[in-house]
Amino acid sequence: xxxxxxxxxxxxxxxxxxxxxxxxxxxxxxxxxxxxxxxxxxxxxxxxxxxxxxxxxxxxxxxxxxxxxxxxxxxxxxxxxxxxxxxxxxxxxxxxxxxxxxxxxxxxxxxxxxxxxxxxxxxxxxxxxxxxxxxxxxxxxxxxxxxxxxxxxxxxxxxxxxxxxxxxxxxxxxxxxxxxxxxxxxxxxxxxxxxxxxxxxxxxxxxxxxxxxxxxxxxxxxxxxxxxxxxxxxxxxxxxxxxxxxxxxxxxxxxxxxxxxxxxxxxxxxxxxxxxxxxxxxxxxxxxxxxxxxxxxxxxxxxxxxxxxxxxxxxxxxxxxxxxxxxxxxx
Amino acid sequence: xxxxxxxxxxxxxxxxxxxxxxxxxxxxxxxxxxxxxxxxxxxxxxxxxxxxxxxxxxxxxxxxxxxxxxxxxxxxxxxxxxxxxxxxxxxxxxxxxxxxxxxxxxxxxxxxxxxxxxxxxxxxxxxxxxxxxxxxxxxxxxxxxxxxxxxxxxxxxxxxxxxxxxxxxxxxxxxxxxxxxxxxxxxxxxxxxxxxxxxxxxxxxxxxxxxxxxxxxxxxxxxxxxxxxxxxxxxxxxxxxxxxxxxxxxxxxxxxxxxxxxxxxxxxxxxxxxxxxxxxxxxxxxxxxxxxxxxxxxxxxxxxxxxxxxxxxxxxxxxxxxxxxxxxxxx
DNA sequence: ATGAAAGCGCTAACAA
DNA sequence: TTGTTAGCGCTTTCAT
Numbered sequence: 001x002x003x004x005x006x007x008x009x010x011x012x013x014x015x016x017x018x019x020x021x022x023x024x025x026x027x028x029x030x031x032x033x034x035x036x037x038x039x040x041x042x043x044x045x046x047x048x049x050x051x052x053x054x055x056x057x058x059x060x061x062x063x064x065x066x067x068x069x070x071x072x073x074x075x076x077x078x079x080x081x082x083x084x085x086x087x088x089x090x091x092x093x094x095x096x097x098x099x100x101x102x103x104x105x106x107x108x109x110x111x112x113x114x115x116x117x118x119x120x121x122x123x124x125x126x127x128x129x130x131x132x133x134x135x136x137x138x139x140x141x142x143x144x145x146x147x148x149x150x151x152x153x154x155x156x157x158x159x160x161x162x163x164x165x166x167x168x169x170x171x172x173x174x175x176x177x178x179x180x181x182x183x184x185x186x187x188x189x190x191x192x193x194x195x196x197x198x199x200x201x202x203x204x205x206x207x208x209x210x211x212x213x214x215x216x217x218x219x220x221x222x223x224x225x226x227x228x229x230x231x232x233x234x235x236x237x238x239x240x241x242x243x244x245x246x247x248x249x250x251x252x253x254x255x256x257x258x259x260x261x262x263x264x265x266x267x268x269x270x271x272x273x274x275x276x277x278x279x280x281x282x283x284x285x286x287x288x289x290x291x292x293x294x295x296x297x298x299x300x301x302x303x304x305x306x307x308x309x310x311x312x313x314x315x316x317x318x319x320x321x322x323x324x325x326x327x328x329x330x331x
Numbered sequence: 332x333x334x335x336x337x338x339x340x341x342x343x344x345x346x347x348x349x350x351x352x353x354x355x356x357x358x359x360x361x362x363x364x365x366x367x368x369x370x371x372x373x374x375x376x377x378x379x380x381x382x383x384x385x386x387x388x389x390x391x392x393x394x395x396x397x398x399x400x401x402x403x404x405x406x407x408x409x410x411x412x413x414x415x416x417x418x419x420x421x422x423x424x425x426x427x428x429x430x431x432x433x434x435x436x437x438x439x440x441x442x443x444x445x446x447x448x449x450x451x452x453x454x455x456x457x458x459x460x461x462x463x464x465x466x467x468x469x470x471x472x473x474x475x476x477x478x479x480x481x482x483x484x485x486x487x488x489x490x491x492x493x494x495x496x497x498x499x500x501x502x503x504x505x506x507x508x509x510x511x512x513x514x515x516x517x518x519x520x521x522x523x524x525x526x527x528x529x530x531x532x533x534x535x536x537x538x539x540x541x542x543x544x545x546x547x548x549x550x551x552x553x554x555x556x557x558x559x560x561x562x563x564x565x566x567x568x569x570x571x572x573x574x575x576x577x578x579x580x581x582x583x584x585x586x587x588x589x590x591x592x593x594x595x596x597x598x599x600x601x602x603x604x605x606x607x608x609x610x611x612x613x614x615x616x617x618x619x620x621x622x623x624x625x626x627x628x629x630x631x632x633x634x635x636x637x638x639x640x641x642x643x644x645x646x647x648x649x650x651x652x653x654x655x656x657x658x659x660x661x662x
Numbered sequence: 663a664t665g666a667a668a669g670c671g672c673t674a675a676c677a678a
Numbered sequence: 679t680t681g682t683t684a685g686c687g688c689t690t691t692c693a694t
Contacts, residue, residue: 006393008687019665024689034663051445055390056687059670062337064386066431075624076607078413083406085416089432098446100397100429101420114382115429221611253584253613276407277608280552282584293406339671350681355673365679387671390686 007050015044027052066098067303068116070134072125073103074218077247079275080292084122084144087296095304104130118142118303121153122296125188125217140306140313142299146190154313155302157295159321161191161272162198164288167323168242168270169202171286175329177240177268181231182212183224184244189217195244195272211235221251228255240268240329247275249285249328266331274324283327295319338379346375358383397429398634399447401465403454404434405549408578410606411623415453415475418627426635435461449473449634452484453627456519456548471637471644473630477521485644486633488626490652492522492603493529495619498654499573499601500533502617506660508571508599512562513543514555515575515603520548526575526603542566552582559586571599571660578606580616580659597662605655614658626650 013023018037025032026041027050033041044050058064069088071081085101092099100116118140124131126148135141135151142155172180182199185192196212203210213231215223224245232238232255241256243249249271256269271278274287298319305311344354349368356363357372358381364372375381389395400419402412416432423430431447449471455462457479466472466482473486503511513530516523527543534541544562546554555576563569563586572587574580580602587600602609605618629650636642 006687009689010687020687021666021689022664025664028689032663037663053390053687054446055386055395056670057689059384059386059390059672060687060689062670066429073417075414075417076410078410079407082409082413085432086404086406086434089434093434098397098431100431101416103417103420103424115385221607225611251608251611257613276552277582280556280582282588337671340673341671351671352673352682353680356680359673363679368679384671387686388673390670390688391672391674393686 006053007048008053009050011048012041012045012050015048016041063117064115065096066100066116067092067300068102068119068134069099070102070104070119070121070124070131072123072128072217076218076220077245077275077277079277080246080273080290081122083292084296087293087298088120088300089296090293091297091300091304095300097300097304099300102130102134104128118307120144120296120299120303121147122299123189123191124148124153127188140303142303142306144295144299148188148190148193152314154315155299155306155311156316157298157302157319158190158316159290159295159319161194161288161321162201164321164323165195165198165242165272166202168272168286168288169199171323171325172240172242172268172270172329173206175240175268176266176331179208179211179235179237180240180242180268181235181238182210182242182244183227183231183248184212184214185217185219186214192217192244199242211238215245217245219245219248221248224248225252225255228252239266240270242270242272244272246273247271247277249287250275250277250281253282268331269328279324279326281328286326286329287324289322289324291320291322337384338381339384340381342379343372343376343381346379347372394448395446396427397431397447398423398631399433399450399465400430401433401435401450401452401455401462403456403459403548407549407551408576408606408608410608411577411604411621412453414623415627418624418629419451419631420627421624422628422631422635426631428631428635430631433461433465435459449638451475451627451630451634452478453630454520454522455479455484458519471634473634473637475626475630479519479521479524483645485646486630486637486642487647488629488633488650489521489647490621490626490650492525492619492652493532495652495654496526496529496573496603497533499603499617499619500530502654502656503571503573503599503601503660504537506571506599507597507662510539510542510566510568511571511573511599512566512569513541513573513575514558514562514579515543515545516548516550517545523548523575530573542569546576548576550576550579552579555579556583556586559583570597571601573601573603575603577604578602578608580618581606581608581612584613599662600659610655610657612659617657617660618655620653620655622651622653 026038121143124147141153143153187193200210213227271287274289278285278287357369452474455478472484474484518524531541544558602618605620609616609618
């Protein structure tokens with residue numbers, strides 16, 4: 001039965017014998033009405049099954065109560081993003097905001113951003129036209145990791161990837177690795193760029209030649225395996241492999257088993273992104289835990305602070321990353 | 332500079348020298364205005380950077396232009412859901428709907444559903460209180476897979492899992508398996524229930540004793556490995572293992588390598604859900620491709636049809652599933 | 663402590 | 679083909 005006519009705030013007000021205004025104030029707890037009438041109004045609302053009309057509310061308040069979330073459409077190995085999404089939704093919900101998803105399929109034009117109060121962009125890739133459009137919208141934008149393009153977002157949540165990678169490399173060295181190689185995504189993302197340059201820097205400091213292979217951001221396992229195979233073939237001295245695309249290290253099994261027999265035994269493997277796949281690989285893989293869910297929540301919190309004025313435009317917040325050592329780096 | 336006053340439809344109308352209504356009609360292409368003035372209005376709109384106010388539009392039209400998407404918050408092995416989400420968003424965007432995510436953290440009460448025109452529930456689990464609330468909302472609901480509770484949703488997109496599982500089992504038999512075992516999620520989800528009962532049925536028809544182990548829907552790899560180990564220990568005759576939780580088969584490596592040495596060689600493995608993890612496991616694992624992205628799109632399409640009256644409440648649409656044979660079942 | 667009135671931006675109904 | 683008017687449901691002045 002979808003014929004029942006909608007319950008508006010006037011319905012409630014009438015039932016409670018008060019005016020629109022009083023009903024509104026009571027239901028939002030503005031502290032303007034007496035305890036007694038407030039209770040009466042709340043009872044009426046509950047009994048009638050009143051639900052506020054958000055379009056009306058937002059029209060009046062000149063806001064939408066919604067934040068947009070853009071993610072790169074990377075389908076393989078999406079545990080990171082899924083956690084990130086849940087983190088954003090959880091925190092946004094806590095601040096009474098809804099979250100609508102915008103992929104790169106959403107139309108261009110500023111129309112996109114006109115429906116939200118703010119935007120969160122997870123891993124903004126340089127050159128993604130949708131991201132470029134969103135970055136120049138007139139609502140506050142928070143990115144997870146810096147945007148490698150011209151515009152600067154209003155807020156950034158980022159991690160000390162450089163330091164974390166160095167820590168990981170130091171650990172490998174301690175574990176006996178002499179020449180670690182790197183598989184890394186291209187420089188479209190700030191994260192991948194940081195990983196790559198931290199690696200090169202570390203190699204230089206230790207008098208090693210950097211041995212890395214760059215793959216596209218959304219590489220499938222095929223591509224990564226080929227890259228690994230070629231890297232190991234081209235640089236026979238490599239005795240440890242660090243893998244930057246999320247969870248991809250876990251998929252290198254065939255390559256590494258082959259390598260372990262032709263190269264030296266005790267070959268080490270590590271990942272720059274921890275996922276269920278790395279945690280439960282055989283053997284479990286040492287990885288950097290990027291805590292995506294907390295990162296997502298942090299983005300939503302920062303955006304909220306920007307919207308309420310609690311944070312200044314230009315704010316950067318650091319999000320902790322933790323090295324998790326597992327069997328794959330314990331020879 | 333966020334001080335510039337907003338461009339409304341009146342601004343556009345004034346600039347084009349027409350009335351509000353004409354501007355509105357022109358911009359929405361109602362075919363009421365002359366080609367000439369339409370062009371003039373569109374130019375003005377573009378020049379002014381006009382973007383329609385959705386709250387106002389939706390208030391007027393008594394709809395929100397938004398559909399809610401609820402997913403079980405299953406963090407491990409989330410490739411399936413991520414693809415599903417992108418499918419929903421893509422199709423919804425095509426129909427000019429936004430998608431907002433609702434996890435089980437969203438408050439109870441009908442408030443939840445009052446902000447959307449319709450709901451999509453991916454894998455509704457019996458007993459999830461949020462799902463129960465959503466199911467009794469007064470907007471159309473589409474579920475992916477049937478809801479194992481009392482209420483019936485307005486639309487269902489589902490697959491012939493029973494038939495697919497039988498096909499998979501037949502394939503295993505052809506490949507030489509005499510006694511396939513099953514790891515399956517509990518009956519909170521219709522999908523898991525179907526898989527389980529199809530398995531039992533098939534076993535009965537072939538004069539075999541069903542050897543299955545039930546794990547929670549959101550089991551981590553730990554739990555699944557333990558279940559597999561116990562199952563293999565308890566039923567030594569098992570020479571093939573079918574795994575129902577998404578992608579989990581790929582994480583059974585250690586268990587199966589152990590099994591392969593103590594049990595008969597040529598042990599077969601298959602998964603009821605294809606994911607990158609099964610595709611790129613070592614060896615690649617035979618799996619049922621549930622095509623989650625298309626499934627998501629299908630849900631959004633059905634919901635749209637229900638909203639526009641193009642589909643009757645109670646509609647069920649079938650979504651194809653394909654058996655993908657890989658090395659893990661070719662001894 | 664409460665009410666009355668105005669108006670957010672838009673579209674549908676009614677005129678011209 | 680175009681314009682005028684009313685009103686969606688709500689919150690925010692401004693009065694009382």
